[in-house]
Amino acid sequence: xxxxxxxxxxxxxxxKGYAGIWSWIGTVDHKRIGTLYGVTAxxxxxxxxxEALLMRIQLAKAENTFVDPETFNQLFTMHGTTMVFLVIMPxxxxxxxxxxxxxxxxRDVAFPRLxxxxxxxxxxxxxxxxxxxxxxxxxxxxxxxxAPYSGVTFNPGMGMTYWIVGLNILGVASIAxxxxxxxxxxxxxxxxxxxxxxxxxxxxxxxxxxxLVLAMPILAVAGIQLQTDRVYGTNFFNSLGGGDxxxxxxxxxxxxxxxxxxxxxxxxxxxxxVLPTFSRKPLFGYPFVVFAGVVIGFMGWFVWSHHMFTVGLxxxxxxxxxxxxxxxxxxxxxxxxxxxxxxWRGNIRLNTAMLFSIxxxxxxxxxxxxxxxxxAPTADAQQQDTYFVVAHFHYVLVGGSLLxxxxxxxxxxxxxxxxxxNEKLGIANWALMFIGFNLQFxxxxxxxxxxxxxxxxxxxxxxxxxxxxxxxxIGGFILGFGVLxxxxxxxxxxxQRKVAPADPWDGRTLEWATSSPPPPHDFDEIPQVEYRDxxxxxxxxxxxxxxxxxxxxxxxxxxxxxxxxxxxxxxVPVISGGAYGxxxxxxxxxxxxxxxxxxxxxxxxxxxxxxxxxxxxLTDGLVLFAGAPFFIWGLLGWSMEPVNDPEPETP
Amino acid sequence: MxxxxxxxxxxxxxxxxxxxxxxxxxxxxxxxxxxxxxPVTSVSTFVLLMSSLAMVLGLYYLREGQKNKATLxxxxxxxxxxxxxxxxxxxxxxxAHEGLTPxxxxxxxxxxxxxxxxxxxxxxxxxxxxxLAYSSHRGKLRADNSLDLEIAGLYWHFVxxxxxxxxxxxxxxxxNDGPPPGAELLHG
Numbered sequence: 001x002x003x004x005x006x007x008x009x010x011x012x013x014x015x016k017g018y019a020g021i022w023s024w025i026g027t028v029d030h031k032r033i034g035t036l037y038g039v040t041a042x043x044x045x046x047x048x049x050x051e052a053l054l055m056r057i058q059l060a061k062a063e064n065t066f067v068d069p070e071t072f073n074q075l076f077t078m079h080g081t082t083m084v085f086l087v088i089m090p091x092x093x094x095x096x097x098x099x100x101x102x103x104x105x106x107r108d109v110a111f112p113r114l115x116x117x118x119x120x121x122x123x124x125x126x127x128x129x130x131x132x133x134x135x136x137x138x139x140x141x142x143x144x145x146x147a148p149y150s151g152v153t154f155n156p157g158m159g160m161t162y163w164i165v166g167l168n169i170l171g172v173a174s175i176a177x178x179x180x181x182x183x184x185x186x187x188x189x190x191x192x193x194x195x196x197x198x199x200x201x202x203x204x205x206x207x208x209x210x211x212l213v214l215a216m217p218i219l220a221v222a223g224i225q226l227q228t229d230r231v232y233g234t235n236f237f238n239s240l241g242g243g244d245x246x247x248x249x250x251x252x253x254x255x256x257x258x259x260x261x262x263x264x265x266x267x268x269x270x271x272x273x274v275l276p277t278f279s280r281k282p283l284f285g286y287p288f289v290v291f292a293g294v295v296i297g298f299m300g301w302f303v304w305s306h307h308m309f310t311v312g313l314x315x316x317x318x319x320x321x322x323x324x325x326x327x328x329x330x331x332x333x334x335x336x337x338x339x340x341x342x343x344w345r346g347n348i349r350l351n352t353a354m355l356f357s358i359x360x361x362x363x364x365x366x367x368x369x370x371x372x373x374x375x376a377p378t379a380d381a382q383q384q385d386t387y388f389v390v391a392h393f394h395y396v397l398v399g400g401s402l403l404x405x406x407x408x409x410x411x412x413x414x415x416x417x418x419x420x421x422n423e424k425l426g427i428a429n430w431a432l433m434f435i436g437f438n439l440q441f442x443x444x445x446x447x448x449x450x451x452x453x454x455x456x457x458x459x460x461x462x463x464x465x466x467x468x469x470x471x472x473x474i475g476g477f478i479l480g481f482g483v484l485x486x487x488x489x490x491x492x493x494x495x496q497r498k499v500a501p502a503d504p505w506d507g508r509t510l511e512w513a514t515s516s517p518p519p520p521h522d523f524d525e526i527p528q529v530e531y532r533d534x535x536x537x538x539x540x541x542x543x544x545x546x547x548x549x550x551x552x553x554x555x556x557x558x559x560x561x562x563x564x565x566x567x568x569x570x571x572v573p574v575i576s577g578g579a580y581g582x583x584x585x586x587x588x589x590x591x592x593x594x595x596x597x598x599x600x601x602x603x604x605x606x607x608x609x610x611x612x613x614x615x616x617x618l619t620d621g622l623v624l625f626a627g628a629p630f631f632i633w634g635l636l637g638w639s640m641e642p643v644n645d646p647e648p649e650t651p
Numbered sequence: 652m653x654x655x656x657x658x659x660x661x662x663x664x665x666x667x668x669x670x671x672x673x674x675x676x677x678x679x680x681x682x683x684x685x686x687x688x689x690p691v692t693s694v695s696t697f698v699l700l701m702s703s704l705a706m707v708l709g710l711y712y713l714r715e716g717q718k719n720k721a722t723l724x725x726x727x728x729x730x731x732x733x734x735x736x737x738x739x740x741x742x743x744x745x746x747a748h749e750g751l752t753p754x755x756x757x758x759x760x761x762x763x764x765x766x767x768x769x770x771x772x773x774x775x776x777x778x779x780x781x782x783l784a785y786s787s788h789r790g791k792l793r794a795d796n797s798l799d800l801e802i803a804g805l806y807w808h809f810v811x812x813x814x815x816x817x818x819x820x821x822x823x824x825x826x827n828d829g830p831p832p833g834a835e836l837l838h839g
Contacts, residue, residue: 179654213654217662225669225764234753234760236669242676242757251665
């Protein structure tokens with residue numbers, strides 16, 4: 001609703017330039033927003049990791065009294081909430097932000113200011129949830145907040161209110177980000193890049209974004225219903241008033257299961273980029289990988305009740321959900337075989353990024369198999385709420401998502417910063433994480449099948465669980481040490497500063513076509529796309545015939561005319577200073593020529609308003625009036641602010 | 652905007668599903684059959700649906716470049732939206748007077764939260780339209796940036812369509828819902 005010439009009085013000058021804290025607060029550059037996401041999420045990752053290690057200390061021996069039961073409840077609730085909403089999702093968002101415009105050959109996302117708002121709102125939500133530690137009211141009802149344990153009758157403290165308010169604010173950020181990436185991917189691809197020439201990471205981002213946009217409102221509904229139950233005494237989950245606690249489980253898991261795929265699909269996308277690059281082969285069965293991702297995103301909506309097999313929904317519902325859950329293993333299996341097929345007979349380079357990706361495939365397979373095990377309701381009746389389930393979802397979330405994300409970090413780090421991460425420390429990082437992870441979570445399968453319940457702060461001495469738990473705790477610390485090595489690696493590599501070229505890995509996709517790090521406008525000249533893995537085939541036109549020569553039904557096969565043109569000397573890009581113009585500097589192609597949105601501080605102001613609204617629910621309704629000025633100021637200022645100020649007359 | 656509406660579909664969908672699942676499960680009155688006033692709500696429904704017509708006309712005249720007519724029709728949208736909100740306000744007050752609040756029973760909970768959330772959407776729409784009417788009056792909203800009005804219109808039509816669903820499931824389908832079997836045993 002921008003009306004370009006209505007103006008709103010500014011209290012601050014519009015931030016300009018690329019230095020200083022104001023340039024970060026006002027930034028609308030997708031790369032800087034990606035960095036903000038990444039750094040913030042990594043800090044929360046350390047917080048969540050410390051929470052996990054405290055729990056592992058407590059469980060290292062039987063009848064331990066390191067933390068009391070109430071603290072333990074808070075630790076597992078906050079560990080789960082932090083790792084899901086404040087670590088894996090925003091780390092994925094960091095990659096979306098950094099890579100999507102680069103991979104599709106765009107200059108920024110579709111709505112740069114909305115993108116900035118997503119980050120600031122995310123920051124506000126994450127701070128509110130974690131502020132609960134300071135006020136001594138950390139949420140304690142589990143990351144899924146089951147009613148009635150999360151209701152005011154059984155949980156009178158403020159903890160779950162922090163949880164609800166924080167998650168609803170995070171939901172706003174996620175929906176806004178999801179919208180932004182859907183529109184960006186659908187509308188802003190470089191000329192020639194049809195949907196089936198998009199990199200797989202872009203595809204997975206699209207599917208994830210659609211899931212975000214459709215799933216997060218359901219979480220918002222669950223949150224609103226629980227909040228009105230808690231504060232205004234409504235009856236949504238109150239059986240005395242006709243409500244039903246099982247309703248919470250349905251609504252939460254209707255959000256919660258698509259959420260699982262929101263967490264894993266970006267990592268699948270990352271791995272689908274890393275494996276082909278380091279195998280020096282195109283991704284095996286690209287359409288199958290893409291369609292498998294889409295099918296996972298679609299079927300993810302029909303499996304939620306497998307979290308509720310022991311509720312007693314009856315044999316018909318249990319059977320239906322068991323079948324759909326087992327079916328969803330099929331597209332996942334397709335992907336695994338395609339990744340293996342990609343590596344098969346490839347010219348493999350085993351560096352840190354590749355090691356992380358291969359471990360992803362292996363660990364995710366284990367996690368997937370244990371998932372199929374409790375897709376059977378009868379087996380699940382034994383495994384429900386035991387450490388077997390904990391082992392399962394850590395194999396897919398840590399062994400899957402997190403290893404995938406670390407692979408992405410090592411892979412794209414030179415692109416993000418312009419220098420390499422140290423390979424020796426990188427391999428130490430990988431080895432420690434891989435060994436620590438397996439030592440921590442593999443034994444939990446055994447104690448889980450033996451019946452050790454999750455979410456219980458201790459266990460008796462005579463259960464025979466002490467050895468396995470001690471091993472798991474040691475593994476946890478090795479994993480933590482691996483993360484420490486990563487941080488050391490960043491510092492050491494920063495001092496060594498081994499400069500990376502534009503295309504350090506002999507990459508395949510468009511992000512490698514611009515300099516490292518990319519200029520603010522990403523591409524001097526918007527690339528023309530003809531092939532899938534366009535950048536690769538323009539580097540090595542002789543391989544076009546090898547991969548596409550005899551596949552007339554392949555959607556990516558260029559017509560004969562295009563083939564000729566591609567081999568033509570003129571259109572073959574040279575890495576530096578060629579058609580893709582990697583070496584051009586900002587001074588040559590500055591803002592004067594390339595249209596970039598100006599910075600804006602209104603998204604930040606709007607987020608402050610939203611954060612104060614959240615605080616109002618935690619303190620007093622009157623605080624709403626403190627947030628309203630910020631909110632209205634941000635909204636009006638934003639809607640009346642032109643995307644670009646008129647260029648000042650240069651003398 | 653289409654993607655946002657997709658998101659909002661899920662939002663309302665979850666609330667409406669909650670309502671349908673909980674339909675007829677109130678353990679004490681007032682029950683829907685005792686309290687819903689269908690003729691009055693039909694009038695307010697008619698008012699809201701007519702605002703969609705005004706919306707279409709506003710966009711049409713804006714594109715035709717007829718500023719005053721466009722402004723007028725956008726103001727009609729604001730007016731009809733406000734009238735609808737007035738109806739809802741009176742209805743809520745009436746229900747509270749007759750003893751139905753969000754705390755009374757599960758019908759009250761689901762009814763007030765669902766229609767209240769819809770009312771909040773209408774309110775946002777009314778404020779948005781008022782802003783656009785002002786822009787149009789000042790000549791800042793013109794045929795060349797009529798997309799702004801079209802997007803707002805999409806939102807407005809969406810909120811109307813949601814109301815059609817809500818009106819159907821709450822007022823028409825549940826109109827005869829009384830106490831569930833066995834409820835009288837609870838109250839002796």
